[in-house]
Each structure stands twice: as structure tokens, then as C-alpha cells.
Amino acid sequence: MNEFIPLMVIIPIACALLLNLFHKKDKTVILMGIIVAIVLPIIPLIANYGLHYFGGHAPLITNSTLLSTLPSTIQNSALALFHPAVTYSYGALQKIFIFILGIIAFFAIFNSLSQNKKVSGPLMFLMFMGTAAVTAILLSDDIFHMYIFFEISALTQTGIILTSKTENNYETALKYMILGSIGGPLLLLGIGFVLGAVGSVNITDIVYAISHNLVDPLSPTLLFAFGLIFFGWLYTSGLPPFHTIKSGVYSKALPNASVLLQAFTVIIFIAIGIAIFRIFSYLPFFKTLIVVFSLIAMVLGVTMAIMQTDFRRMIAFLAVGELGYIGLGFGLATKLSITAGLFQAVNELVITALLFIGFGTILYLTKISDTRKLGGMIQHNSIVAIMVLIGGFAMAGVPPLNGFQSKLMIIQASLQSGFPEISIIAILVSIVTFMVFMKAYHSIYLKPKPNDLVGADKLVPRSSIAAIAILLIICIVLGLFPHLVTDNISQFAMGLI
Amino acid sequence: MTDILLILGDTQLMSLFTAAAFIVVGLFAAIFLDNIIKKIIGIAFIEEGANLFIVALGYKAGGVVPIFLPGMSADWFAANSAYPLPQALVLTSIVIGASTLAVMLAISMVLYKKYGTLSASEILGDKKTQTLAEKNAGDNNE
Amino acid sequence: MGYYDRIVYSLRNVTNIKGKLKRDPTTNESVSSALAAELTIISTLLIASLLLRHINIVLTIVVILGLGLILVTNMPIIPKLKREQSDSLEKMTFYAILTLGILITLIYWGTTNV
Numbered sequence: 001m002n003e004f005i006p007l008m009v010i011i012p013i014a015c016a017l018l019l020n021l022f023h024k025k026d027k028t029v030i031l032m033g034i035i036v037a038i039v040l041p042i043i044p045l046i047a048n049y050g051l052h053y054f055g056g057h058a059p060l061i062t063n064s065t066l067l068s069t070l071p072s073t074i075q076n077s078a079l080a081l082f083h084p085a086v087t088y089s090y091g092a093l094q095k096i097f098i099f100i101l102g103i104i105a106f107f108a109i110f111n112s113l114s115q116n117k118k119v120s121g122p123l124m125f126l127m128f129m130g131t132a133a134v135t136a137i138l139l140s141d142d143i144f145h146m147y148i149f150f151e152i153s154a155l156t157q158t159g160i161i162l163t164s165k166t167e168n169n170y171e172t173a174l175k176y177m178i179l180g181s182i183g184g185p186l187l188l189l190g191i192g193f194v195l196g197a198v199g200s201v202n203i204t205d206i207v208y209a210i211s212h213n214l215v216d217p218l219s220p221t222l223l224f225a226f227g228l229i230f231f232g233w234l235y236t237s238g239l240p241p242f243h244t245i246k247s248g249v250y251s252k253a254l255p256n257a258s259v260l261l262q263a264f265t266v267i268i269f270i271a272i273g274i275a276i277f278r279i280f281s282y283l284p285f286f287k288t289l290i291v292v293f294s295l296i297a298m299v300l301g302v303t304m305a306i307m308q309t310d311f312r313r314m315i316a317f318l319a320v321g322e323l324g325y326i327g328l329g330f331g332l333a334t335k336l337s338i339t340a341g342l343f344q345a346v347n348e349l350v351i352t353a354l355l356f357i358g359f360g361t362i363l364y365l366t367k368i369s370d371t372r373k374l375g376g377m378i379q380h381n382s383i384v385a386i387m388v389l390i391g392g393f394a395m396a397g398v399p400p401l402n403g404f405q406s407k408l409m410i411i412q413a414s415l416q417s418g419f420p421e422i423s424i425i426a427i428l429v430s431i432v433t434f435m436v437f438m439k440a441y442h443s444i445y446l447k448p449k450p451n452d453l454v455g456a457d458k459l460v461p462r463s464s465i466a467a468i469a470i471l472l473i474i475c476i477v478l479g480l481f482p483h484l485v486t487d488n489i490s491q492f493a494m495g496l497i
Numbered sequence: 498m499t500d501i502l503l504i505l506g507d508t509q510l511m512s513l514f515t516a517a518a519f520i521v522v523g524l525f526a527a528i529f530l531d532n533i534i535k536k537i538i539g540i541a542f543i544e545e546g547a548n549l550f551i552v553a554l555g556y557k558a559g560g561v562v563p564i565f566l567p568g569m570s571a572d573w574f575a576a577n578s579a580y581p582l583p584q585a586l587v588l589t590s591i592v593i594g595a596s597t598l599a600v601m602l603a604i605s606m607v608l609y610k611k612y613g614t615l616s617a618s619e620i621l622g623d624k625k626t627q628t629l630a631e632k633n634a635g636d637n638n639e
Numbered sequence: 640m641g642y643y644d645r646i647v648y649s650l651r652n653v654t655n656i657k658g659k660l661k662r663d664p665t666t667n668e669s670v671s672s673a674l675a676a677e678l679t680i681i682s683t684l685l686i687a688s689l690l691l692r693h694i695n696i697v698l699t700i701v702v703i704l705g706l707g708l709i710l711v712t713n714m715p716i717i718p719k720l721k722r723e724q725s726d727s728l729e730k731m732t733f734y735a736i737l738t739l740g741i742l743i744t745l746i747y748w749g750t751t752n753v
Contacts (some may be wrong), residue, residue, distance in 0.1 A: 070571060071571050071575050144589075148589050151597065152593070154597075155596060159600075170607050171621055172726070174601065174604045174605065175621050175726070175728045175731065178621075178732075179735060181543065181597060181601070182540070182732070182736075185544045185594075186547075186739070188551070189547045189550060192547060192550050192551040195554060196554045199582075201586070218750060220747065223746050223750055227746040228743075231739050241731065241734035241738045244731055245726075245731055248726055283750070285745070289742075289745075295683070299679065302679065303676040303679055304721070306672045306676045307669075307676055307721050421686050421687065421689045421690050425683050425686055425687060428679060428682060429679070432675060439668070527732075617728055617729075618729065622727045623726050623730075
């Protein structure tokens with residue numbers, strides 16, 4: 001049923017708007033939030049692959065009776081092939097990512113509901129709206145549509161920080177918006193240049209126009225457009241120079257909401273990354289640029305993470321650094337590397353969610369996020385501590401967990417493409433990632449408990465334990481049977497090259 | 498002289514120049530001015546510049562409104578109508594820009610109440626600035 | 640002065656400048672993390688510059704020697720880097736605009752002139 005494709009976006013948007021109406025009625029909010037959160041991962045499983053044209057406006061070529069009534073200038077030109085409406089394409093890749101996003105959104109929403117005594121209608125609204133926006137970005141085949149939904153998701157991210165009531169959250173939100181308002185319009189300007197050159201914002205049309213030489217592929221317009229869109233991509237995905245603000249954003253939200261924020265970033269990264277890859281990968285320096293920025297992200301991510309004392313900021317910087325691995329996959333541009341990069345994206349979604357929820361329990365128990373003031377938390381709940389430890393192993397790439405599989409694939413891909421240096425750097429960064437994680441883990445769980453550390457009389461919430469356990473199971477299953485995901489992804493990667 | 502007049506008379510070209518001016522002025526304001534409200538005004542300039550650029554792309558000198566009326570020949574319409582897609586796009590992006598602007602202004606209101614100043618280097622720098630409440634507490638102690 | 644001492648010294652200096660010495664003491668842990676970060680950044684920079692061999696061997700040798708010299712003479716790099724990566728809006732905007740400038744220049748001039 002192709003009708004399910006738009007529903008993946010419509011259901012969370014409708015839910016978000018309705019939740020806003022029921023703002024004060026707590027029970028309705030909880031019930032509706034949980035029902036929709038359960039539905040979200042189910043829809044991608046039952047939907048069929050295919051295209052959805054909004055308003056039913058299929059390309060003219062598919063409707064010969066209408067085409068015959070039009071002037072011959074249109075009939076014989078590329079216009080007959082172009083997509084007149086916003087098009088959603090739903091394939092194997094989208095299925096995986098929307099499914100994982102659905103699971104993570106479910107945990108984020110469920111944990112926020114069960115751990116906050118007062119149900120926050122606005123937070124629920126923002127979470128659903130953001131999920132809808134990110135799903136739309138993933139599905140859309142229209143670069144302007146992506147931009148619009150990206151701006152919506154950026155607004156919801158700001159909103160999520162504002163609802164968190166952490167220290168200095170307003171300052172971080174304003175910084176993010178000011179930087180975003182420089183990056184966002186420049187991305188729009190880049191899209192404008194593409195529109196001026198090709199006359200369409202549909203990615204398939206743009207690729208067609210460029211590959212059939214309807215426009216000059218190396219014209220200054222397209223080059224300039226590439227520069228602006230690439231810069232916009234750096235901003236949307238938090239690659240350097242935007243990694244500091246992105247990690248600040250993660251660390252200012254409540255951990256359960258940070259789970260969703262990092263999921264948004266990863267998915268926007270790959271969705272817009274794939275769009276740029278499809279349009280501009282013919283440019284000679286395209287791959288070099290992506291590799292350079294990925295390497296900078298990896299190195300700056302881990303070196304800054306190791307210098308932090310706030311554990312939320314540490315994971316935030318690590319999450320930014322891990323994005324570099326996905327970028328390497330795009331940059332090496334072989335079938336294996338793109339598969340590896342996208343697999344790494346799936347893994348990062350799951351692992352970072354696990355770590356945010358896991359370390360979030362510490363914040364819930366003690367209200368402290370400074371690692372120097374923490375210690376000895378392992379005696380409080382050792383099962384959670386061990387599960388978090390395994391999650392950290394997965395992030396650093398310890399076999400047989402999923403992070404190991406994807407990182408190994410990336411290293412193999414870079415060796416095959418003749419860049420052993422990149423694999424050495426990947427291994428180095430992975431070692432330092434492990435060190436950062438162990439540093440945080442040691443100072444929170446293993447170090448002797450400081451005398452002035454009070455609190456911890458509460459129990460770790462059951463919802464968090466369930467979320468960590470299920471995410472850990474996903475990690476182990478993907479680590480043992482990576483082909484569950486890679487088979488689908490490699491099909492997609494084949495089509496991309 | 499006639500060249501300049503030709504350029505000035507070209508609505509599309511002038512719109513593009515205006516858009517470029519908007520973006521440059523906006524970037525200048527957003528980067529170099531210290532007052533947060535001025536920064537936000539600069540940001541609004543960048544957004545409007547981008548919008549104007551896109552809407553100017555669809556302009557056609559002497560063109561007609563892109564609505565197909567009964568009695569028009571399809572060939573004539575295809576040759577003479579303006580390009581409607583940029584207008585549709587810009588309409589959406591104006592809405593997004595307005596909401597971003599509203600959120601930014603709302604946040605700066607909160608920050609002004611907290612700090613009693615709108616200087617970006619004080620509020621958004623990496624050093625900690627005294628909030629208004631802390632200042633008042635300090636005054637009372639003295 | 641040994642390398643370890645130099646890092647301790649420079650960290651102390653940075654924290655002194657910020658007037659944070661009381662709240663942010665230089666612990667064993669922070670020095671060893673700084674050391675690890677320092678080694679990571681130096682080694683990755685040098686290894687990454689090996690990638691230039693795909694363009695020109697001589698260039699690679701010159702760049703690596705030059706880079707090595709610069710890195711060693713400016714030894715505690717991490718405190719300086721951390722200062723630059725702060726949460727201040729000014730610095731973040733500066734780097735964003737710098738990146739935009741470099742990107743556009745490289746892409747525009749790089750392609751038309753190659």
C-alpha cells in the first residue's frame with residue numbers, strides 16, 4: 001500500500017498538533033503519545049516500496065493522454081520527464097532508517113513521559129514534530145522540501161533545548177539559531193542557484209539534467225551552488241566548524257531528548273549527504289572535500305571529548321566525531337564504503353541513544369553531570385552499569401558488537417581504495433574513543449564515591465532499563481548478523497554509484 | 498551611460514543586485530554588530546535576500562500571471578507565462594523565516610530579562626556574565 | 640623540562656588566565672587526557688598529510704617536515720585548540736565564515752583554473 005508513505009509523516013504531525021490542543025489533559029497526552037509512538041516503527045514495516053506523488057501529479061510521460069494535448073515543445077523536451085509535484089520515494093534504505101528512528105523516538109517519548117512527573121505537552125509536540133520532519137527529509141526526493149523540513153527540525157531542536165530548563169539553555173539555543181540563520185539561508189541560496197540552472201528542485205530531475213548535459217556540469221552557477229549547499233550540509237549535520245555548537249545543543253537538552261536530537265542529526269546528515277552525493281559526485285574534488293571534513297570531525301570530536309569534564313558534553317562530542325566515519329563512507333565512494341558508512345549511521349543511532357539514556361540515569365539519580373563530582377555509581381545499579389559498558393564497547397568498536405562490524409567495513413573499504421592512511425586514522429580515533437568512554441565510565445562508576453555525593457536514594461527508572469536493554473540487544477544482534485541491515489543498504493549503495 | 502540605464506531598467510537584474518546587497522549587509526550585521534537585536538535584523542536581511550533571489554529567478558519581462566485561463570492557447574501560455582515554481586517555494590520559506598525570527602526574538606527577550614543587556618559578547622561569549630539577579634544580590638550585600 | 644611537565648605547566652597557565660584555578664584543579668587525569676589528545680592530534684595530522692602523496696611526493700615531504708616542525712615547536716597544542724573551540728558565539732561565527740570563504744574560493748577558483 002503506497003498510501004502508507006505519506007502517512008509516515010502525516011501521523012506524527014497530526015499527533016503533534018492534536019497534543020497541543022490537549023495541552024492540559026495529562027491522560028489524553030500520555031495515551032495518545034504512547035499509541036502514536038508505538039505506531040511509528042510499525043508503519044515502515046507494513047508499507048510497500050514505491051514512489052508517492054503529492055496531489056497525484058505524476059511525471060507527464062506516464063500520462064500519454066494529457067501529454068498529447070500539450071504543445072510539442074513540452075512533449076519533446078525533458079519537461080515531460082520532470083516531476084511536477086513533491087515526490088516521496090520509499091525504499092530499502094528509508095525502511096531501515098525510519099524503523100530505527102521510530103524505535104528511538106518511542107524510547108525517547110516513553111522515557112520522557114515516565115520520568116517527568118508533570119507531562120509536558122510542548123515537549124511531546126516538539127518531539128513528534130521533529131520526528132515527522134526528519135522522516136520527511138529522509139523520504140523526500142525534493143531538495144527544497146528537504147530544506148523546509150530541515151528548518152522545521154532545527155526549530156524543534158531549539159524548542160527541545162528550551163524546554164529542558166538546564167543551565168544556560170537559552171544562550172545555547174540563541175547561538176544555535178544565529179549560526180543556523182547564517183547556514184540555513186546560504187543553503188537556500190545554493191538551492192536557488194540549482195533551481196536557476198536546472199529549473200527544478202527534484203533531485204532525480206537535477207541528476208537527469210546534469211548527466212544528459214542539459215546544463216553545463218562545470219558552470220560557475222553549479223559550482224557556486226555546490227559550495228553553498230555543501231556549507232549548508234556542514235551546518236545541518238554538525239560537522240566542523242559547527243561541531244562545538246552541535247555538541248553544546250546535545251548537552252543542554254535532557255538526556256532523553258538528546259537521544260532524539262542526535263538521531264535527527266544523523267538522519268539529516270545521511271539524507272542530505274545522499275542528495276549531495278547524487279547531484280554533485282561528478283565534481284573532481286567532491287570526494288576529497290568530504291574526506292577532509294570527515295577526518296577533521298573525527299579528530300576534533302575525540303580530542304575535544306577527552307578534554308571535557310561534563311559527561312553529557314563528552315558523549316556529545318563523541319557523537320559528532322562518529323559522524324566522521326559516516327562521512328568517510330561517502331567520501332571514499334565505493335560500494336563497500338557507502339554500505340559501511342550507512343551501516344555505521346544505523347549503529348551510531350542505536351549506540352549513542354543507548355549511551356545518552358544510560359548516562360542519563362546518572363543525571364536522573366544525582367542531578368550532577370560533572371564527572372569530577374561523581375563516583376562509585378556501580379554499587380547503585382550494577383546491571384545498568386554493565387549494560388552501559390557494553391554500549392561503550394560497541395561505540396569504540398569492540399568485537400562482536402555492531403560498531404566493530406561497521407568500522408571494520410570502513411577500514412577495509414579505505415584499504416581497498418588505496419588509502420591506508422585513512423584506515424590508520426580510523427583505528428587511532430577508535431582507540432581514543434575507547435579511552436574517552438573509559439575515562440567517563442571510570443570517573444562515574446568505578447572511582448571511589450566522593451563524600452559529598454548525596455542523592456541516589458531513588459531507583460533507576462524501569463523504563464530506562466528496558467530501553468537500554470532493548471537497544472543493547474539491537475547492538476548485539478546487528479553485531480552478530482550485520483547482513484540483516486547491510487544487504488538492504490548495499491543494494492541501495494549499488495544504485496547510488 | 499545607456500548601458501547603466503539598460504541595467505537599471507532591467508527589473509530582474511536589479512532584483513538580483515538587491516538580493517546580493519541584502520545578503521552582504523545581512524552577513525555584515527550578523528557577524529560584526531554586537532547588539533543581539535541588530536544581529537537578528539541582519540539575519541532577517543540574509544533570509545529576505547535569499548528569498549528575493551529565488552523569486553527573481555522566476556521573473557519574465559512582459560510575462561503573464563501563470564494561471565491558465567480558458568481561451569488561451571497552450572503554446573502562447575507556455576511561451577509567455579512567468580515561472581510559478583519559485584513563487585511557491587518562496588512562500589513556504591518566508592513562513593519558515595518568520596517563525597525562526599519570532600523564536601529568536603522571544604529568546605532574546607528572555608535573555609534581556611535575565612542579564613539586563615543585549616550585548617552578544619557579554620551574553621553569548623564563553624565567559625560567565627553576572628545575571629541581573631546576581632547583580633541585585635551583590636548590591637544588597639554591600 | 641620534560642614533555643609531561645610542559646603540559647602540566649601549560650594547563651596551569653591556561654587555567655590561571657581564566658582565573659579558574661580554584662574550581663578547575665589540574666589533576667592527574669586531566670593531564671593524561673591532554674597528553675592523549677595531544678598525541679592523537681599530532682599523529683593524525685602527520686598521517687593525514689601523507690595523503691598528499693596522491694598529488695605530489697615532493698610536496699608531501701615538504702609539508703610533513705614543515706608541519707612536524709610547527710607542531711613540535713608549538714608543543715602543547717591542545718590548550719590552544721580548546722580555547723579556540725570554546726562556546727563563544729564570536730569564535731564560532733568566525734570559523735563558520737572562514738570555512739565558507741575557503742570552500743567557495745577553493746570550489747570556484749579551484750575548478751575554473753585547473
